Amino acid sequence: MSEDKPSSSNQDRRRNARANLDPLITDTPPATTSYRASSSTSKLELVQKALLAPFHRRNGSTRILQDLAPVIMTPKMINSASTVSSRPRAVADSTITRSKMDFATLGRAPLRLGMGSRRITSRDLEIVEATEQLLQSEVPEPDGVASNVSLLRGFNATIPSAEQSRSRRRQMRSVEAPHIGLKKLGMNARGLLTDEEDHEGQSVASEDDVVLVPRLDVTTRKGKKRGRESLSATKLLGKDELTRQRKEIVRDKENLHVRRSLINSEITEITHKIEALDDIRAKLERDLLKLQEDELELDDELEGVKERLEFEQTSSRRSSSANALQIPQSSRRRKGPAFLPSEHDELPPGIAFMTLESHSTPITALDFSEPYGTLVSASQEDNQPRVWDLFSGSEIGRLRGHTGTVKCVQVEDQVCLTGSEDGTVRVWDLRKVDIEDANGWDEGEIVSLSDVSEEGEGDEERPNGIRSAEQNNKVNANDPCARVLEGHTKAVTTLFFEDECLVTGASDKTLRQWDLNTGQCVMTMDILWAISHASTAVPGSGLPNGLFAGAAASVGTFAVPTPPAADGSWDMYEDYVGGVQFWGYGLVSGSGDGAVRMWDMRTGQAHRTLMGHTAPVTCLQFDEIHIASGSLDKTIRIWDLRTGGVFETLKYDHAVTALQFDTRKVVAATGENGIKIYNRTSMQHSTLLTNGHTSPVERLRYMDRYLVSGGRDTTVKIWSL
Amino acid sequence: MTTELPYAADAEVSLSYDELEVLRLQYEKELSLAHVTVQTKFNYAWGLVKSPLRDHQVEGVKLLQDLYRSEPSRRRECLYYLALGHYKMGNFDEAKKFNALLLDKEPTNMQAISLAQLIDKGVAKEGYIGMALVGGAAAVGTIVLASLIRRATRK
Numbered sequence: 001m002s003e004d005k006p007s008s009s010n011q012d013r014r015r016n017a018r019a020n021l022d023p024l025i026t027d028t029p030p031a032t033t034s035y036r037a038s039s040s041t042s043k044l045e046l047v048q049k050a051l052l053a054p055f056h057r058r059n060g061s062t063r064i065l066q067d068l069a070p071v072i073m074t075p076k077m078i079n080s081a082s083t084v085s086s087r088p089r090a091v092a093d094s095t096i097t098r099s100k101m102d103f104a105t106l107g108r109a110p111l112r113l114g115m116g117s118r119r120i121t122s123r124d125l126e127i128v129e130a131t132e133q134l135l136q137s138e139v140p141e142p143d144g145v146a147s148n149v150s151l152l153r154g155f156n157a158t159i160p161s162a163e164q165s166r167s168r169r170r171q172m173r174s175v176e177a178p179h180i181g182l183k184k185l186g187m188n189a190r191g192l193l194t195d196e197e198d199h200e201g202q203s204v205a206s207e208d209d210v211v212l213v214p215r216l217d218v219t220t221r222k223g224k225k226r227g228r229e230s231l232s233a234t235k236l237l238g239k240d241e242l243t244r245q246r247k248e249i250v251r252d253k254e255n256l257h258v259r260r261s262l263i264n265s266e267i268t269e270i271t272h273k274i275e276a277l278d279d280i281r282a283k284l285e286r287d288l289l290k291l292q293e294d295e296l297e298l299d300d301e302l303e304g305v306k307e308r309l310e311f312e313q314t315s316s317r318r319s320s321s322a323n324a325l326q327i328p329q330s331s332r333r334r335k336g337p338a339f340l341p342s343e344h345d346e347l348p349p350g351i352a353f354m355t356l357e358s359h360s361t362p363i364t365a366l367d368f369s370e371p372y373g374t375l376v377s378a379s380q381e382d383n384q385p386r387v388w389d390l391f392s393g394s395e396i397g398r399l400r401g402h403t404g405t406v407k408c409v410q411v412e413d414q415v416c417l418t419g420s421e422d423g424t425v426r427v428w429d430l431r432k433v434d435i436e437d438a439n440g441w442d443e444g445e446i447v448s449l450s451d452v453s454e455e456g457e458g459d460e461e462r463p464n465g466i467r468s469a470e471q472n473n474k475v476n477a478n479d480p481c482a483r484v485l486e487g488h489t490k491a492v493t494t495l496f497f498e499d500e501c502l503v504t505g506a507s508d509k510t511l512r513q514w515d516l517n518t519g520q521c522v523m524t525m526d527i528l529w530a531i532s533h534a535s536t537a538v539p540g541s542g543l544p545n546g547l548f549a550g551a552a553a554s555v556g557t558f559a560v561p562t563p564p565a566a567d568g569s570w571d572m573y574e575d576y577v578g579g580v581q582f583w584g585y586g587l588v589s590g591s592g593d594g595a596v597r598m599w600d601m602r603t604g605q606a607h608r609t610l611m612g613h614t615a616p617v618t619c620l621q622f623d624e625i626h627i628a629s630g631s632l633d634k635t636i637r638i639w640d641l642r643t644g645g646v647f648e649t650l651k652y653d654h655a656v657t658a659l660q661f662d663t664r665k666v667v668a669a670t671g672e673n674g675i676k677i678y679n680r681t682s683m684q685h686s687t688l689l690t691n692g693h694t695s696p697v698e699r700l701r702y703m704d705r706y707l708v709s710g711g712r713d714t715t716v717k718i719w720s721l
Numbered sequence: 722m723t724t725e726l727p728y729a730a731d732a733e734v735s736l737s738y739d740e741l742e743v744l745r746l747q748y749e750k751e752l753s754l755a756h757v758t759v760q761t762k763f764n765y766a767w768g769l770v771k772s773p774l775r776d777h778q779v780e781g782v783k784l785l786q787d788l789y790r791s792e793p794s795r796r797r798e799c800l801y802y803l804a805l806g807h808y809k810m811g812n813f814d815e816a817k818k819f820n821a822l823l824l825d826k827e828p829t830n831m832q833a834i835s836l837a838q839l840i841d842k843g844v845a846k847e848g849y850i851g852m853a854l855v856g857g858a859a860a861v862g863t864i865v866l867a868s869l870i871r872r873a874t875r876k
Contacts (some may be wrong), residue, residue, distance in 0.1 A: 076754045123779045128806075130786050131815045134803075136821060137790070150725040151798045155767055159736075161745045266758050 037404050038646065128638030149258050149634040157255035158262070165248040166431005175231045286682070296663040332498070333583065333623070335662070338371050338704035347720035350667065351690040351704075354393050354709025354718035358386055363710025365418075365644050366699050367411040371706035374430050376416050377716050378406035385409060385418055387433045390708075390718065397433040401426050401481045406491045407575070419492030419504055427483040485514055487521045493575035496582060503587055503601075505577025507558065511589055513601055523604050527577070527591050530606040560616055563655050565671035565696040569712070573632060579620030590629045596639065610644050612637050619659045628666060636668055636678075650678055658699045667707065669697040675709055675719070688719055726801045726832040729839050732809055735771045744768045759795060762788055770806045782806040783863060804836055813844045 023177035156162065187193070237245075265693040347353055359379040368375040368390060376399065378385035385406050404421030416428040490507035497503070502514040511525040557574070564570045576592040587599040594613035597606040615632035622628070626647060627639040632655040638648040654671025661667070666678040674687035675697055688707075702708070707719040736744075748765040751757040762784055769781030785806060789799040800823040807816035817840050823833045 079731060121779070123783060127782050127786065128812065128815060129804075131818060134786060134789055135818055137793075149758070151763045151767075151795060152725055152727050155764050158760055158764055159768075160740055213855070262758070262760050270756070597806075 002128060005521070029397055042639060064620060082221065087441055102343075107347075149261055153258055154262055157258040162252075162255055166252060169245050169248065171234075172237060172245070173235070175235055177231065182601075205244075289682045293664050293679070296681065300335040300663060301337055304334065307334065307336065324361055332496070332581070332621075338706065340371050340706065344705065344720060349720055350686075350688055352688070352692055352709075352717040352719045355691075356388055356392075356395075356716040356718070357714070358395055359714040359716075361714060362695070362696050362712040363714065363716060364405060364407055365409040365706060366710045366716060367409040367416075367701055368703075369411045369413050369430070371703055374411065374414075375708060375716070376409050376411050376418070376428075376430070377710055378418065379710075379714060380405050382406070383420070387416075387430060388716075393718075395481075399426070399428050399433065399480060401484070404491065408495050410495060410497060412497075417495055417497055417502065419495045419506075421491035423486065423488045423492060425485040425488075425492055425495060425502070425504055425507065425514070426481050427485070428480045429481065432478050432480040465571050483519050485519055486510055487514075487524075491575070494577050494580050496580045498582070500581070503580050503582050505580045505589060507574060507576045507590075509558070509576045509591075511577065511580060511587070511599070523601065525587075525599055525604050525606070527589070527593075527597070527606075530597060530609075531593060534606070534609055560592065560632065563615075563671075564636065565654050565712075566673060567695060567712075569696075573616055573618075575616070575618070578618040579629070581620060581622055583622075588620060588622050590620040590631070592616040594631060594633070596620065596627060596629050596637075606622055608644055610639050612639075612649075615655070618655070618657050621660055623662070626661070627719050628659055628661045630659040630668060630670075632656075633687070634670070636666060638666070643674055652676065654696070658697075660700065660702055667700060667702055669709065669711075671696045673697065673711070675700060675707070677721075691717070693717060701720070722829055723830050724798050724801070726798065726830065728832050729805055729808065729836050732771055732805050735773055736768045741768045741772065759788065759792055763795075767802065768772070770802065770809065777808065778806060778810050782810065784830065797823065800826075801830075801833060804833075804840075808836065808840055811843075813847070814838050816840050817844075 019313055023703050053682040076322035145179070157180075238477055251487075287555040356375070356377070359377065359382065361380040361382055363379050365375055365385075366375065366377040372391045374396070375390050377388065383402040384400050384406060385402075387396045388394065389396050399416070399418065402418065402420040402422055402424070404423075406418045406420040408419040410417050411430070414430045416430050417425060418428065419425045485502070485504075488504065488508055488510070491639045492504050492506045495502060497516065500516050502516050503511060504514065505511050509527045511527065512521050513523040513525070514521050523635065558576045559574045562570045562573045573592075578590040578592070580587065580589045582588070582601065585601040587601050587700060588596060589599065590596050594615055594617060596610040596613070596617060598608040598610070599606045610627070610629075613629065613631040613633050613635070617629050619630045619633045620627070622641060623642055627641055628636060629639070630636045634652050634655055636650040636652070636656055636659055639646055650666065650668075652668070652670040654666055656670050658669040661680075664680055666680065668676045668678070670676050672687075673693045673696060674689040675692070677686050677688065678684075679686070693709065693711035693713050693715065697709050697711040700707060700709040702719075702721065705721040707721055708716060709719065710716045728871040744761075744765045745768075748757065748761050751761050766781045766784035766788065769784070772778065772781075782803060785799055785803050789796055789803065790800075800819045804819035804823065805814045807813070807819065817837075820833055820837050820840060823830065824837065827833060
């Protein structure tokens with residue numbers, strides 16, 4: 001419509017305008033370099049602004065619409081839009097971006113309307129919207145392939161027409177030869193039926209031949225023999241053609257080179273991507289392992305909650321008797337998380353936040369009732385284990401009574417059992433320890449009866465200097481030592497009790513089972529007897545003579561030199577029984593011959609021997625599935641309880657002196673200052689060192705996130721896990 | 722360092738339908754393999770931009786934009802091709818922006834300079850048409866007004 005209007009009357013105007021604007025055109029290239037900064041107003045734009053001033057008042061929305069859809073936003077519509085909702089905008093700087101309502105836009109309208117009005121699609125809008133964002137992204141210097149091979153070059157090298165010259169050359173080389181019927185031959189060779197209609201290029205003369213005997217066509221043709229002439233001799237290509245072909249070939253070779261570099265760059269890119277993906281996969285696998293660990297933890301927690309449920313139900317029924325010494329359920333098998341003060345969560349993991357110093361010799365045994373409860377620790381050449389309050393970190397008192405170094409301790413709530421080198425086991429009531437007076441008994445002294453009467457406070461403990469069974473019953477009511485169990489002839493090196501039953505192992509190479517109610521020894525299990533009778537009793541075990549040099553002296557004193565610890569120290573290891581634990585009537589013991597034995601406490605026989613360690617076993621623990629044993633051969637072996645096979649062997653640098661494990665980790669004292677923790681799900685080792693011991697760690701015990709360790713530096717350290 | 726770029730006239734020469742088909746098939750084959758090489762994408766995009774159909778040009782520019790986003794090393798070339806694509810489509814503003822960015826980086830690039838000139842010519846040409854429209858509208862307006870006034874004075 002409006003296209004017809006500006007006919008002749010405006011031709012002049014246009015020409016004049018063009019004449020005016022010609023110098024402008026040549027001016028604009030320099031202007032483009034300072035395009036953004038300047039507000040270069042060409043004459044054309046001035047005219048635009050003058051004529052279309054009323055249309056410049058526009059708010060944001062109409063401007064955007066104008067930008068994107070000039071064909072919709074004809075001048076009329078823009079005008080109406082601006083008058084309806086207009087807000088005068090302060091005109092700022094650069095021209096073209098600002099005033100869209102200019103002649104160019106108007107000029108577009110007829111073009112758009114004229115040429116088969118095409119709808120603005122979403123793709124158009126998408127493109128235009130994207131420009132702004134794209135312009136902001138950085139344009140780096142091209143390097144690598146990009147600088148060597150430009151996109152255009154690659155284009156020319158890879159488009160199909162690049163192949164044209166090659167096929168053209170091939171065609172040039174094709175020679176006019178008489179029809180040989182190769183196609184038919186080929187198809188026959190492939191077993192396909194030949195097309196009977198294929199008579200192209202055949203001379204009439206040989207048609208009969210073709211119908212009757214197709215195969216013989218080639219040889220029976222007459223008059224067309226070429227003889228010995230070479231095919232290439234018939235063709236004359238000419239110099240121009242040949243030079244052209246040479247150039248083409250050179251170019252084709254360059255194209256090949258280009259394509260090769262393109263492909264190489266793609267290959268390196270893909271390699272990088274694969275590496276990145278591999279990294280992501282490794283990270284995800286680690287996350288999976290973490291989830292597995294969490295699941296195990298939750299399983300344990302579930303067990304703990306179930307037990308707690310039962311416990312709370314039974315305790316509501318049970319009448320509490322404060323005086324009678326009740327032996328509570330063993331904490332060794334308790335799995336769920338422990339009750340900790342809320343402040344414990346604020347502790348950073350893996351540090352020793354408390355140190356208990358009182359001993360003057362290396363720690364030989366320790367155990368505690370619960371986190372922040374009561375700790376009992378014993379050290380070498382000290383007959384009196386110390387009792388500590390873990391909440392405050394102060395010593396409550398001492399357990400006096402033993403006449404030899406205490407080698408093993410187990411604490412369950414208020415009950416404590418200690419075994420010592422004097423061959424006795426004492427049962428202590430820890431509630432009575434803080435009644436202890438402040439009269440400093442010297443360590444290790446055996447006080448005679450006369451001294452006791454002189455002190456005369458009435459609540460003193462009477463030492464058991466005389467070893468007789470009757471004396472046990474005469475102790476003072478406030479004496480922490482509730483009972484003394486005698487029977488072993490040599491040092492009691494390990495013990496384990498649960499409910500009413502206690503099992504001890506001693507250097508007289510026997511294991512004794514005791515009833516804690518009566519204080520009597522119920523059964524004695526002789527390890528030497530088990531060794532010598534092992535071949536008959538044990539199916540599937542290793543050689544019964546898997547004894548090594550040091551322990552071959554099964555007669556006489558057992559003494560094995562320990563491998564040096566991290567600080568180079570070593571001593572003679574004389575504990576024949578390194579560890580015991582039982583559950584129900586199943587007992588597991590680790591002994592100086594390096595064997596882990598499983599006993600049936602009903603019969604007293606060892607029904608299985610697990611061979612594998614090559615040095616005395618020093619520590620032992622089992623749960624429903626696994627047995628873990630540590631030994632002087634610097635390894636910890638994890639066995640399958642049911643089959644007796646080894647699951648895992650953890651190797652360390654020094655002899656293992658103590659261990660404890662659960663489904664997720666194994667915590668071990670391995671002759672170093674740091675405590676070794678092995679994560680069973682991720683199979684990673686780690687060490688606890690922060691504020692740690694200054695000499696090798698000897699003993700440890702943990703519950704949930706609370707770990708207590710004792711070392712040769714005579715200190716006991718408390719860690720948060 | 723000057724990048725090797727085609728003159729704008731090259732964009733006016735379109736590929737044959739068959740060639741474009743081949744490029745399209747190549748592109749789609751690589752799409753189905755979930756890894757499209759840069760060269761394939763560019764080939765197809767460039768073939769589309771060269772085509773006279775507006776739809777193709779839009780598609781081509783979109784592919785070029787994808788390339789721009791994903792390949793930082795190729796961005797400088799893409800600037801030129803994007804400018805060229807927009808110029809063909811008539812989006813002179815976008816074309817100018819891209820071309821200006823390229824000229825920032827390479828002030829001596831012959832193709833970029835010639836493209837800038839072409840863009841300005843295009844803008845000016847549209848300006849004339851617009852001016853002509855305004856003039857025509859003014860002429861019509863005066864004629865109508867004049868006839869009205871004449872009618873009024875006559876009566």
